[in-house]
Amino acid sequence: MIAERVEIARRGIMLVVSSPSGAGKTTLTRNLLQKEENVVLSISVTTRERRPSEIDGVHYHFISSRQFERLRESGELLESAEVHGNFYGTPREPVEKALCEGHDVLFDIDWQGTQQLRASSLSPDVISVFVLPPSAPELKARLERRAEDSAETIRRRLGNAAEEIPHWTEYDYVLVNRDLEKSFDRLRSILTAERLKRVYPQDINSFVDGLLDDLRDLSRA
Ligand SMILES: Nc1nc2c(ncn2[C@@H]2O[C@H](COP(=O)(O)OP(=O)(O)O)[C@@H](O)[C@H]2O)c(=O)[nH]1
Ligand SMILES: Nc1ncnc2c1ncn2[C@@H]1O[C@H](COP(=O)(O)OP(=O)(O)O)[C@@H](O)[C@H]1O
Numbered sequence: 001m002i003a004e005r006v007e008i009a010r011r012g013i014m015l016v017v018s019s020p021s022g023a024g025k026t027t028l029t030r031n032l033l034q035k036e037e038n039v040v041l042s043i044s045v046t047t048r049e050r051r052p053s054e055i056d057g058v059h060y061h062f063i064s065s066r067q068f069e070r071l072r073e074s075g076e077l078l079e080s081a082e083v084h085g086n087f088y089g090t091p092r093e094p095v096e097k098a099l100c101e102g103h104d105v106l107f108d109i110d111w112q113g114t115q116q117l118r119a120s121s122l123s124p125d126v127i128s129v130f131v132l133p134p135s136a137p138e139l140k141a142r143l144e145r146r147a148e149d150s151a152e153t154i155r156r157r158l159g160n161a162a163e164e165i166p167h168w169t170e171y172d173y174v175l176v177n178r179d180l181e182k183s184f185d186r187l188r189s190i191l192t193a194e195r196l197k198r199v200y201p202q203d204i205n206s207f208v209d210g211l212l213d214d215l216r217d218l219s220r221a
Helices: 025-035 065-073 092-100 111-118 136-146 151-170 180-197 201-220
Strands: 014-018 039-041 077-083 086-091 104-108 126-132 173-176
Touching: 014 025, 014 111, 014 180, 025 039, 025 104, 025 180, 065 077, 065 086, 077 092, 077 111, 086 092, 092 104, 104 111, 111 126, 111 151, 126 151, 126 180, 136 151, 173 180
Parallel strands: 014 104, 014 126, 039 104, 126 173
Antiparallel strands: 077 086
């Protein structure tokens, strides 16, 4: 029977997750990478200092301001922005390669980068999710519990959160990350539903043709 053997292809998704610092986007996206097949993370370049728990080339590519400028000027970044006083950008080539190979690509980038992807030719395949903290005190508590930033940095990030949060309206989905497990299930459901939307019509057509042929054969037998 043809129908059982047909693999239905689809276009790769660019799944963008943004949030104010400490709301939980890194935890959620790392979880998704572990549990979902066929998703790769876009590893950004940044001029920010590496945190003790971070590995160069895994969490970010940590580069100098001069290297960053060179990449941006030569068009090697898909998008870039200044966030919390540091520069961040998405290297273009690994994203294009992953999408060509049929993978979905996950982006942990801010609202400025999301706007740039939305304005690009890649826009039809961009799905964006904004993660909100359940409350202001809980956001502060999470930044403190993470214990990777100085008190001054935490204060600055809380101040910036008030500027970032109003951008939630520009996103396709919003998640209030109260219960981690529930938020993760919701993020996973978004990916599943969006994948189902992106099946190539020609593949469905040939699948349905095969199904109808088989049904005709079976009904005659
Ligand atoms: N536009 C853009 N934003 C990025 C990129 N990489 C990270 N960011 C954002 O920069 C902000 C700060 O990230 P980070 O320094 O890792 O701090 P965290 O949010 O506390 O984990 C977050 O909002 C990230 O989503 C990027 O390549 N482009
Ligand atoms: N739903 C949640 N409940 C409690 N703690 C959480 C939740 N989501 C994330 N955290 C914790 O909050 C801290 C900040 O999360 P993180 O993923 O690093 O945030 P972001 O990437 O948005 O800056 C981490 O210590 C993480 O373990």
